[in-house]
Amino acid sequence: MYEFIQKALLKCEPENSHDFTIKWLHRTQRTPLSALYTEKTEDKPVTVAGVTFRNPVGLAAGLDKNGECIDAFAAMGFGFIEVGTVTPRSQPGNPKPRLFRLPEKHAIINRMGFNNKGVDYLVEQVKASRFDGALGINIGKNKDTPEENALDDYLICLNKVYAYASYITINISSPNTPGLRNLQYGAALESLLSGLKEAQQTLAKVHNKYVPLFIKIAPDLTGEEVQGIAESLIKCEMDGVIATNTTLDRKAVEGLEHAGEAGGLSGEVLVDQSQWVTEQLHQALGGKLPIIGVGGIHDVASGKARMDAGASLIQVYSSFIYQGPKLVKQLVQGL
Secondary structure: OHHHHHHHHOOOOHHHHHHHHHHHHHHHOOOHHHHHOOOOOOOOOEEEOOEEEOOOEEEOOOOOOOOOOHHHHHHOOOOEEEEEEEOOOOEOOOOOOOEEEEHHHOEEEEOOOOOEOOHHHHHHHHHHOOOOOEEEEEEOOOOOOOHHHHHHHHHHHHHHHHHHOOEEEEEOOOOOOOOHHHHHOHHHHHHHHHHHHHHHHHHHHHHOOOOOEEEEEOOOOOHHHHHHHHHHHHHOOOOEEEEOOOEOOOHHHOOOOOOOOOOEEEEHHHHHHHHHHHHHHHHHHOOOOOEEEEOOOOOHHHHHHHHHOOEEEEEEOHHHHHHOHHHHHHHHHHO
16 A cells, blocks of 8 residues: 555655655554554664664654654664754745656755754654654754854754754755855864764753764765864764765766756765765774765665675665665665
């Protein structure tokens, strides 16, 4: 039944399909109708950065931006779920259309622009969920917040989500918020991370629990840039890194309909690029920080390759859109 619904949705306009799916999952989670998409997966616990994950396969951020479907996605067998990206204030994101499928390559281009209902709304959704597994909350800055004031936005979100997260992801790599990727480099990166680390230490005392901070990076990096980021992450005592976000590169989809659309490209076409960044990052970090691998993972072989490259956990998004919950079960069984 779910596969029939999924095939029908893949024929509809992408953002309408996404909005319908989120609303339907929100209404059906915690009801008997959730049986339509429930997948039983075995427990394969992994402890990373002091957090225990039920299995190593997670849902990447961006699908459930407002945390409205946590219990629905939990029912699909994920070992952990990451919600967001969320910003201090609600914002509409970029003008539509802003989401495009490239089915020939099982790929997606998006320029959503952190559309979300704001951090306070997300926190209420998290509090209402019954999920007792590992939950990541991905935070970002509002579009109209100047780059030099970015830390303020991240701190607002960090303070509000800290008590409810298993780990918190700092998104500085979306290509759809002007200037955001500039925060990945040099003094700007270390200033941001130092401010976040100081706040994390204070919050750990207030809440009597330590919530690790993961930094999400782009795939569009040179080996030298990866090395520089790794050095900053170690210096500023971050807890882990998520590699990678979507790419601006279009070589893999040249000539296809929508290939020229602005935004980040994701899906199977990203597998080699994200794999390379993970390999470089693992080498640069020297085992000092764990990596969550994401980008192009679409089957057991690509999942295993990412973990062999140094990832302790993996996440899926675009391939999950195309394949559905059965992908989660296949990955958990095969890894």
